[in-house]
Amino acid sequence: MIKYALICEQAHDFESWFATSASFEEQARRGFVSCPVCNSIKVERAIMAPHVARTDRGKTMIETPAPSAGPAVAAAAPEAAPVALMGEKEIALRQMLAELHRQVAENAEHVGPRFAEEALKIHHGESDSRAIYGEASLEDARMLHEEGVEFMPLPRLPDAGH
Numbered sequence: 615m616i617k618y619a620l621i622c623e624q625a626h627d628f629e630s631w632f633a634t635s636a637s638f639e640e641q642a643r644r645g646f647v648s649c650p651v652c653n654s655i656k657v658e659r660a661i662m663a664p665h666v667a668r669t670d671r672g673k674t675m676i677e678t679p680a681p682s683a684g685p686a687v688a689a690a691a692p693e694a695a696p697v698a699l700m701g702e703k704e705i706a707l708r709q710m711l712a713e714l715h716r717q718v719a720e721n722a723e724h725v726g727p728r729f730a731e732e733a734l735k736i737h738h739g740e741s742d743s744r745a746i747y748g749e750a751s752l753e754d755a756r757m758l759h760e761e762g763v764e765f766m767p768l769p770r771l772p773d774a775g776h
Contacts, residue, residue, distance in 0.1 A: 622649035623656040650701055711771055718768060722747045730754035737763045 615631050618638060622628075626649045632638040638659070641647050645655040700708075722745035725732045729748030735741035747768060750758070758765055 619660040620647070620649075620657050621660040622652060622654040624649065624652050624654055626651040626654075627660060648701055653701055653703075708771075711769055715768070715771055718747050721745055724748060730758055733758055733763050733765060734761060737761060 615633060616635060616638070617629060617631050620628050620630060628650055630647065632641070638647070642655075642657055647657045648655045649657060725746045725748040727749050729746065729750045732741065732746050732748070733750075736743055736746070750765075755765075755767075
């Protein structure tokens with residue numbers, strides 16, 4: 615992993631981790647790297663110089679912005695985890711999805727893989743009307759739709775580390 619000090623066209627400084635230098639170049643070229651302050655996708659590596667921490671304290675080499683101009687050089691920090699490139703909108707969306715999942719779990723019965731069966735029973739009056747959630751195959755979802763059962767897919771929560 616490589617930690618880069620980055621700068622956008624509005625001169626906002628920020629840092630991010632990339633698997634390789636080529637990975638940064640590709641993501642930046644495709645517009646996948648954006649400034650967390652202004653969302654600009656015109657981002658480049660800032661001038662950086664390695665900063666070596668004392669090894670007797672168990673720290674490793676990290677990079678900090680250098681005061682002078684020159685080509686950008688990166689050093690790896692192997693023990694650090696990657697940092698997600700998420701702006702405020704993405705963070706807010708994940709929070710809304712988490713809240714949606716929390717509300718559904720608090721206010722509906724989890725029926726797991728029996729979702730299609732239970733939804734049909736409720737629709738046909740064979741079971742008490744109640745809010746349920748669970749899992750259904752695409753085939754089961756089509757069948758429920760054809761039967762006129764009202765339902766909606768619940769978006770999955772993104773993995774915590776992605």
